Amino acid sequence: MSGYFNKTLWVLGAGQLGNMLQHAGYPLGVDVKPIDIDAESAPVLDKDDVVTAEREEWPKTPVTNALSAHNNFANQDFFATIADRFLQKSLLDKLGLATAPWQLVKADDSEAQIHQNLGERVLLKRRKGGYDGRGQHWLKQAENSEIPADWHENAIAEQAINFDEEVSLIGVRDQQGQCYFYPLTLNLHQNGILTASISPLDRLKPLQATAEAMLTKLMDAVEYVGVMAMECFHVEGKLLINEIAPRVHNSGHWTQAGSNISQFESHVRCVTGLPMIQPSVRNTNFMINLIGCELDKDWLAVEGSELFWYQKSVRPGRKVGHINFSKTGEKNIQSALEQIEPLLPEQYQETIAWLKAELLSPSA
Template sequence: MSQRVWVLGAGQLGAMLQHAGMPLALDVRPVDINESHAPSLSDADLVTAEREQWPETLVTHTLAQHSRFINKAVFGRLADRKTQKELIDSLGIATAPWRNVANDITANELRDQLGERVLLKRRTGGYDGRGQHWLRTDDDQVPDDWQGEAIAEQAINFEEEVSLVGVRNAAGDCVFYPLTLNLHLNGILYASVAPLARLQPLQAQAEAMLGNILAALDYVGVMAMETFRVGDQLLINELAPRVHNSGHWTQAGASISQFEYHLRAISGMATPAPQIIGQNVMINLIGTTYNPAWRDLPCARTYWYGKEVRPGRKVGHINILGTDVTQVRETLVLLGDLLPAALYTDAIDWSLKALKD
């Protein structure tokens, strides 16, 4: 009988974990947290999650009580931006200066401590550009209902956004992918490019940062670290204790994907170093309907999530892979013609420039 792995959450990440488990002979079962019936778990089963936080439901209670819920104590700590920042600070790792928003702290006090431009972030939730509030001018104030519910960060004048996805096994051994260059528009990830030779000088710095965090948490599995690049220094923006959107390119561009790595690590399988295959670009499909013409693009693979299409919603992604960078660029141009120009002109142009640089 194959090892059974339950995934708390049944979104696209859970589905991709399920797919990655098939060649490993793992029985991966994503579970909708709002199901009316809780699954029946055995003592030998494993539990993981595709999300950092979850409400109390019959399903989440059942899964969270299982003795083999890997990294259970980590999720709450990193899902709260306050305790996440406190962890990073305690390890002496660079991050944007921040303050807790509590005790009726005023916008002027935050600006005095952090500078003229301050970003408030809800302590939990608020991904893809939600749950944020800027204090840019003297007239901006801290909303009353954000007191005790948010942190404030100094706005960083960064050159670019770079992420690192790594995996740690139970023996403490870590493996990392090459750094990934990312483009966010309105707080939503639109494109990722990896590997890039010009980022290689930052690789050791990034691995030391994430490696220290993985070790401090005794974490097993895949974790992503989003950073700002300021000159030749990296500052952590946020951590994600799970497989991550900026690592989706590994499905096509590496011998072992991030999804397979996570399952290998939590189930005690080997985690050898990956072989990187060619040049990769990942384009998120956001609020756009499915186009069969995507299937005809050379060196492109479409991943469709089967979700209702709504503005701003991630409904799929396309991985473009090639050993010939010219062909990758040509495919990007073709893809641009098949996507809404208003949404994707900037993302396609940015990706082409990243490959040229």
């Protein structure tokens, strides 16, 4: 195709992440093609095409069979490991990377045995599938909670962690094995769904080197190429890995406004073999996820707002877009938050209060 590099990048999945990868590839001259896994016919790939994915696992369809069998499917062998929480946790243990104490829910395990091993409050997670709080079940001794039917051998059990806060690190590794990182991101989850993110924050800087060393160890061990996200619990100055995502990640959406190279551009560059440089970050950045909200044109009138609408039908609990802000100075941050607050549904009052508490001094 005229005007493009001699590379086509197929994305397994045509959701918002695939679309944002396509958006990032266009100015690079890379032809990025997200494809619906349920499309009626499979595409024909050239031998020099590259394949990536916007999701950890997928069913067998003509499309997924064609893409996953391609020789240039970046990180192909790693997806099966990361999509199974038992295999993911086992790999992290093998590498000596700290996580919450955990175990497989074995066929003969009782609730009493799991509580004896992991404590009074235990979170069960299905080995495969589940996100945004789905596929999870609390086992609480005080409530006599029971292991759901058919979860034995199909779930892991994790000790409940009384964490101080949740942070994430977006890392990038190129085809030569060089690693690059964005600043740590502070995240707010409500009802199990990421609602807001902030980066950078001065108070998180002491954790940056430790987080980078942890993610470098993992990416190097599996010879990863592209963007990988590491979600962590911050507990009394230490980091415990909660989840790993082998792809661009919701907590890195702020990089679209706050960096010269977004996480999406970084991923496209690395998996297609284009040169990569250390991203430079500007200003204070925060992102608000739009969850179950109808589109509101007035969001565009808020100074400095950068809206990304996913063109999806709206339903409760569904991520339908996000708004990025990249701001300097507390007055500008405060103004943006005060302008956006009345334009969001009532449940966002807690979200805005959290952003104000983290971004503004008490006197602001």
